[in-house]
Amino acid sequence: MVTYRQADALPKEVMERLRRECDEQGENAEVRLRKGVEEWLDAGHGSCVLNRPECASLVVDAWKHFDGERYRLHAWMVMPNHVHLIVQMLGGYALSDAVESWKRYTATRINRLLGRKGAFWLEDYWDRYVWDETHYQNVVAYVHAESGEGWIGAEGGGLGLSSAAAWELRSAERGRERGTPMPLWSEALKLNSLLATQGPWGHEC
Template structure:
């Protein structure tokens, strides 16, 4: 497939992705140690007796609670590292995508973008992760994996969905107990909004 070609529905591992220009996409990617595979396997066993829908709902709830509790090294807590991730998100805003909202949490990143023709979603996320992994490893004086291989994306269906996802992204630091108001969180789009 030629570079810059959008792929509609596809999967790299176990997560399906949808890629079309002009879609608004909510994206989440996590540090490599934020959610261990063993934890996911244990939850799968615990929830095996549930219906598929109940399993998915409970798995999502558990994943959000685990991640928001700040497990793992939480390198994104360091201001210099959070700044490099924010700079990466903002770097190609209005060129390769339109960045609508974001929040850089201690162990994961949320971004809401509108994709553009010629810039497939996977290549956008890959560029963020490759660039920031080099920056993070250099800052920490280490080598090795920084981000989990996969990322989660969800296309926005309508205006109500857009409002809900924007609110979720910007309120995530409040929900995780990192601040009392979203605008207080330095590493998110809410801090840049006028009162």
């Protein structure tokens, strides 16, 4: 799972304060720091321009561009000031190169769209390896869970800024099928073809 955020979403002084507070508490400082960062971002700090459908769609379109060629895009969520995605790299392509490409392209396009200049994304990103089927199911649920928050993307209609709608559709199809359902890890490979036929808001276009 990969997470990256807008440059103004988490000021340096806030990050330093969160890290200092977590370090002072001793054990599991990194876990507490990650939780503190997530809570700060989810509170909607910064310009939150990704809440605008025209900006969020540029981010999703960039992810979909090489889906199935350089990587498999399994699930995603565009929050107002940060993004989450689950991606599986293919053919020796590096995750760092993909993230850099996504960020460079979308920063240029969004800045041009908004008539602004300067850094759009924070330079770094956070990634977490998915270990097995259970972990995979948990991270997909985490990514999609945030799409239910009422303040996210009012113009996008709640689920509109994530791949959750496509997952729900596929889950409904699985419920009508007989026999043992396929594991979600395998199911995600089928999902790619479904996502390819949908627009950035999870509706057929």
